[in-house]
Amino acid sequence: MPDHQRADARRNYARILTVAEEAVAAQGADASLEQIARTAGVGSATVRRHFPTRRALLEAVSRKRIEALSLRARELTGEGDSRDALLEWLSDVVAYCVSARGLAAALTYDGYELDPMYENSCSASLEQAGGPLLDRAVRDDAVTAGVTVADLIRLAVGVVLATEHHRDPATEADRLFRLAVVGLSPLRGAQGVG
The missing domain is CATH 1.10.10 (Arc Repressor Mutant, subunit A)
Structure with missing residues (x-):
């Protein structure tokens, strides 16, 4: 039975x-x-x-997309320019969040992350996957020290949530993300978004 x-x-x-x-x-x-x-x-x-919880459902729905983004981070680790690799991955995160309704919500932080029972496994997976990309970019002085993958995920999610009701959310999210990137790397900020 x-x-x-x-x-x-x-x-x-x-x-x-x-x-x-x-x-x-x-x-x-x-x-x-x-x-x-x-x-x-x-x-x-x-x-x-x-x-x-609703978050548990959203995380389960988003699991395959999170695995794809994690795989993409591993593929980009060690490839070409460290800043370009990190930004390419973050652009993929933004694009996935725009195209996969609910993924941005699954990645949001709502105060529960301090309680292990409510750990955000989607964000934790992306933070782990993006860590080597960010570490390499920081070592290369391509990204400001002190920036965390959690910061970058919050930035991506914020851009997606801010543009989800726009007439063309994908284009607007990409534009705003690239605008935010200028501040990510003070050494290259004046040269434009790469």
């Missing part, structure tokens, strides 16, 4: 996640958890058992 319950729970989880991915893609981070439960054919309590 317990094996049957585990298999049933796995099926429920997969069904809820599939429905949630579609709902978040269509409605963004505020997709109705109750509607997700109804569409998945389960009760609200079942959704909350698998995903105790």
Whole structure:
């Protein structure tokens, strides 16, 4: 009987996640958890058992995208100019957040990061992946010392959230991100955005 319950729970989880991915893609981070439960054919309590918080659901929905961004960071580590590699990765983060509704919300910090129970696994994964890119750029004096990957993720998320209702959010987010980059590297700031 317990094996049957585990298999049933796995099926429920997969069904809820599939429905949630579609709902978040269509409605963004505020997709109705109750509607997700109804569409998945389960009760609200079942959704909350698998995903105790909205953030947990958004993180699960965003997991594949976070893995792709982490892989991209590893590919860029050690490639070409350290500043260019870091900025290329951050541009990818911005572009993914614009195209994947809910990803920016999954990356936001809302005060829970101090409680390990509510650790933001999406942000933690990106911080770990982007660390070597940033470390190399700082060692090369291409980025100001003291900047953290968490700072850069917050910057990317802020730009995405500020432009999500713009007529052309992708173009506007890219433009604002590049504008912010000028301040990232005082040594090159006067030369424009690279």
